[in-house]
Each structure stands twice: as C-alpha cells, then as structure tokens.
Amino acid sequence: MIKVVFFDLDDTLVDTTKLAEMARQNAIENMIRHGLPVDFETAYNELLELINEYGSNFGKHFDYLLRRLDLPNNPKWVAAGVIAYHNTKFTYLRTVNGVRRTLLELQRVGYRLGIITDGDPIKQWEKILRLDLDPYFEEVFISDYLGVKKPHPKIFEKALRKMKVEPHEAVMVGDRLYSDIYGAKQVGMQTIWFRYGKYANRELDYLDYADFTVDSLEEVPKIVRGLNDEEEERSDSEVHAD
C-alpha cells in the first residue's frame, strides 16, 4: 500500500535547466550590451565550458569568464552579467508543467508528499519558497544538508525513516535514472522515471530500475492509484484463498 510519494526537485518539480539556460544567455547579452568586446557565441560557449569545469554553484563564473577570454577584470561587465542572471532567475522561475495539478490530486487522495533533492540547502529552499511549493510537502530532504547525495541509499533511508514508512510504501519520482531511480530502487521503493529535460536520453543503462516511465507528471497519480488497486486485488484474492 503506497502512503508516500517523493519527488526530486530540479527538472522534476522546478524547470531548472531551462531557467539556467535563459539566465546565462541573458547574462552574456547584458555583458555585451555594457561593452564586453566579444561576440555572443564565443562568450556563451566559453561560459558553458567554464560551468562544466567548475560546476554550476561556483561563485565566480563571470570573473573567470573574463580571464578565460583574456579580458581585463572589469567589475562593470561582471555586474551586468550578475544582474541579468538574477533578474532572469527571479522573474522566470517556474514549476514544470502540471506540477500543481499533480500535487493537489495526490494530496486530495490522501498521499503524503516529500522532496528528496541534491544541491545547496539554501538555494533549494529558495526555489521551493519562491514557488510556494512548501505547503504541499511534509518533509524536504536535501543532500548537502544531510551530508549524503543521491543515489546513496542513506538519503532514501533517512527520508523513509523520518516519514515513518517502509520502502514498499513509497514511490520516488525523478528525472535522473541514476540518482533518483537507481537510488530509490536500491532501497526497495517503487520508481517512476520522469523523462524530461536534459536527462531524457541519458543514463539509460539504469532504465531497468524504473518501474514506470512518464512524459508528464500528470500521469503520476494514476500510476500510484494503480499500484494500490493492484495490492487491494491481491489482498482480496488472498482473503478468498483462505
């Protein structure tokens, strides 16, 4: 009997990748508008390479971009990048299509909800609070707060323990076959792979760990109800067998 549905945050509940892309493009455009003497393609590709090397939470993207482009350290250009980046992030932060309908439907039927996500705790909470997703979820588990990352079983075990459910009473929904699906399956949870965004065609080696694959989150409530109906039928027939 499923009691709890866990969701991943980035690119499952929040449209993170699309937003980051827009924010980075607007940053480069604004830097050029304020005098950065490089064409858009060159600067943007250099920024992507840099993020690839230093990670997306690195705090000095635009300073390093200037160094990589052999340009002088000009705080005006950096500020232009920072402004456009933040403005975009705050203005265009969106949930993935269907998120609210899905969460409402799950709550209406009585499922308890949680978030299991990697990332910086304050940045993750910023997205949750800015989108007012907070009231839907009983608990939020963030790797950098707990000291363990998906797909390590410990983060899933901690979540199950805190929500007081057994693995077979929980479903994990996420866009990453490796961290979300393989991770949750290891501890015995049911898994729904949300085929979305930049991981829609990656990590396919772990496809076997997905019990279900969906292209829209709105399929999730039906699947979860289906799992419980199956179980009811099974226990019904067991009763009859007695």
Add this chain to the structure above:
Amino acid sequence: MIKVVFFDLDDTLVDTTKLAEMARQNAIENMIRHGLPVDFETAYNELLELINEYGSNFGKHFDYLLRRLDLPNNPKWVAAGVIAYHNTKFTYLRTVNGVRRTLLELQRVGYRLGIITDGDPIKQWEKILRLDLDPYFEEVFISDYLGVKKPHPKIFEKALRKMKVEPHEAVMVGDRLYSDIYGAKQVGMQTIWFRYGKYANRELDYLDYADFTVDSLEEVPKIVRGLNDEEEERSDSEVHAD
C-alpha cells in the same frame, strides 16, 4: 574653474541605508512567517548587532543569526531571509531625491561627472547599472578595485589624474565628512557635504573641511556655478587691474 564634479555613491546618489533597513526588516518578517520561533524585535536587534560586528558585506548573516539565537541550522529559514532581502533590494532600489535632475543640470551646463566610492566593485556597479546611472558618468572609481579607500589621498589623486584635471578644478560631493569631505580637501578639491542619512550628525570634527553644506543635492549645480562665477569675477578684476 571647476570642470569635474565627483559624487560619492552610497547615501549620496543611491538611498542605500534606507534600502538596507527595509531589506533587513523584510528578511526577519519572512523568516518569522516561515516558522522562525522568535519575536521580531529580538531577531531584528540581533541581526543589527551581528552586522555591526561582521560588517554589511559578510555573506552569512542569516546563518549566524540562527546560531546567535541558539536555534538549529534551518536552511528554510535562511532561504526565507535571503529571498525577502533580495526581493526588497531589487524592488526598492532608488536614487536619492533629486539625483537625476541634479546630474542632468550639471551635464547640461557642461561639467564632467565621476563617482568615487568605497565598497565591493561588483556590488557598486550593480547599483549603478540597475539604476541606469551609468550614462551620466565618465569614470567610476571604486576603492576595493583600486586597492585604496577614502579618505586616503591616493584614490582622489587617481581620480583627478584619470579625469585629467587639477585638484582646484574638481568638486567632491558626499554624505561622509570623514571619507568624502576630509579626504577630498586633503588633496585640494572643493567640497560639498551632503547632510543626509545616518551620517547627518556624525563625524562633525571634520566639518571644517566642508566648503559648503547642503540638505538637497539640487543645491549642487548652483554652488558649482557660483564657484565659477566667483573665479570669473576674480580674473575679470585682475584684467582690470592690469
């Protein structure tokens, strides 16, 4: 003959103190709204003390606030503070009353303009660009970029050299008697003290270094014109004396 007018940035062109106050109050309110179990007065006063000790550019105000209040490290509360703080800063960033009229008037009459400010270069440029003050100014001199702070003569000397004027051809306008007025006077510039904000009654030991005191920036163009008229009269009478 005055050719250049320099302005300080914080609390002279930009209403920084008022904005920071609002941002901090909104941050505390939002933290309480999201569950911070402390009353507003206690939390706000603790935050002010903390900022007083660690400085306003310290990056972990809200984390440290929780520690000081003996509360657990809760990233949700920190995020609530960060969100409200940033939203306020971006939404309510304003120039001081009369700034644009003053700058336009000075430009119209043909004065060249510059900014001489302390602080973090990227944060200072953020304010300048967000308020679109950039086009008014020929040069911006920021202490943390140049490696020397007001009132050290070097920052004023660098500014004069870059703008290619002599000290007596320049006026400094600022809200701080110590860093702006005493600093500029040391190198021989004319000085206008803008008596405004939290420094309106401080550092009065340095009052003697102010050639003029104004309560509104809109008095600046008249004063600068007055300085040049005086000079013209003087050189006229010198001609007559020949």
